[in-house]
Amino acid sequence: MYEANGEKYFVMDGHIHFWDASPANWVQGQEKYAKGWIECFHAYQSLGPPETHWPLEKFQKYSEEDFVHDVFEEGKVDVGVFQPTYLKSWYSTGFNTTEVNARLVEKYPDKLLVNGRWDPRDGEAGLRELEEDAERYGLKGVKLYTAEWRDGSRGWKLTDREAEPFLAKCEELGITNVHVHKGPTIWPLDKDAFDVADVDHVATDHPDLNFIVEHVGLPRIEDFCFMATQEPNVYAGLAVVTGALMHARPRFFAKVMGELLFWVGEDKMLFGSDYAIWEPRWQLDGLMAWDYPDDDYSDYPRWTTTAKKKVFGLNAAKLYGVDVPAELRLPDETPAARDDAQLVEDSA
């Protein structure tokens, strides 16, 4: 639980990792990619405040103690959701797998959830594996990384014919939360790999699934926002927006937050630290203290206490069916909180 200014906030961190990117785990012959990947992440970490930077060696592989300290103790995270990224072409045992994440979930069952994954290129075997994982881990969500390389293939799209059985299987198994992460490569390479149009299609076709677009579609925020306004089951994962912009480029952070609150709205935005790229604490502190820098933003929705409560955890808790202690919920019948009412008066 996070507490500030006499208010208590339920924190659900929708995007955390426990990875091993140490050189010992690099696939022989693929060192260039394994090294490049983790160093790219490490560069992203440097966009946070200097006191939160880690040396590369610790960043490649951190301990369970680090995790518990940074996420639960210092980070005040009530429930964290692991989002796996396998990358087995580059990392021998995988970069951040459901299997490894699940070992931590076993130790902290009330505080952690693990998501599964699937890849349409796995075909029938992949479907069976998804069923097994759903049973074994009690999956409520999956994380899909469309840019993952596999046997000479550099990625896939949700609209690929092979993906449909997996989406149907998610519905069947009650895996309702589909987190989508766009990356830099996708076949064919002459198309825009970050294009979110495929999410739009499948969100329409699968109204019972929730599609959480990680990193709000960065670097295609505009396409993401236009889509999210039209699709009731599309959500914005804030990971990277806060981590990369709030400290390093506060002016752009304000613009992006304003646009997200306007187009997507506070009911569909989910906090995610992207730990261990960035620790949750400074991001929560920053979001708590944040407001628009000047009057240029007067026609954007306000960042109220109610909005913070939803984005910090209540929205994600709803998606994952997590029970929130009564004192941390919003008052039931929502006559808007006082600051919301204030806004209505102001803008009237």
Place this chain on the structure above:
Amino acid sequence: MRPHCGSSRNRAARPTRELAGSLRERVLDALATVYDPELDEPITELGFVTCCEVGADGDVAVRLRLPTSQCAPNFAFLMAADARDAVRGLPGVRTVGVVLEDHMTDDEINAAVARDGRFADAFPGETRGELHALRDVFRRKALVARQAGVCQALLVTGATPEAVTSLRVVDLPEDAEVRRCLHLRAALGIACDADAAAFVLADGRPVAAAELERWLRMAWLVRTSLESNGGLCRALLERRSGLEEVAV
């Protein structure tokens, strides 16, 4: 001896203390016409040109470095190939070597650029076509984003939606932003003669007064996206350069 950039990085690729009109200066001017297709900013202003060497015989060596090793391969290829093409035609230039460094697909891209190849040559079997359509998608985004700035500037001076949407190209201020808009329109095949509408939708149709507010709201979001992506790229590149300096 052929010029080469060696391993020294982050050498300022700016024409400092050079004779006006020197070949290196002209090469740098040519590189300044190469735009990052995704951000619509010159690669020289973004700091992507880490080295530019010109030998006495007119052999030119250029090195490019992007903010991360994971930047999209298609845009990376476009910038390398565009840099090659921009420099190649200059009088006095004999050969051009453009090298993309520290990128996850640098081997493929450098080989194709060196042998004057197309994108499909860099990634055989992994593309369906060339990158014209992709480039145009981003030209349209850039046009929308830049027009939003120009339009907003007129509106804050008190111009009404009707007045703004009835403007012609000839009525627009003569500044760099407007010139870039017209350049993009020409590249997209959208009318840009003096009598053409000043503000157009992404598909080239004139913006109507009734739809101006909605168009601006959407255009502003595109602008925010491009600007924040540019900001993120610069922040990452600063960090990358900083790390190199420490390592050297």
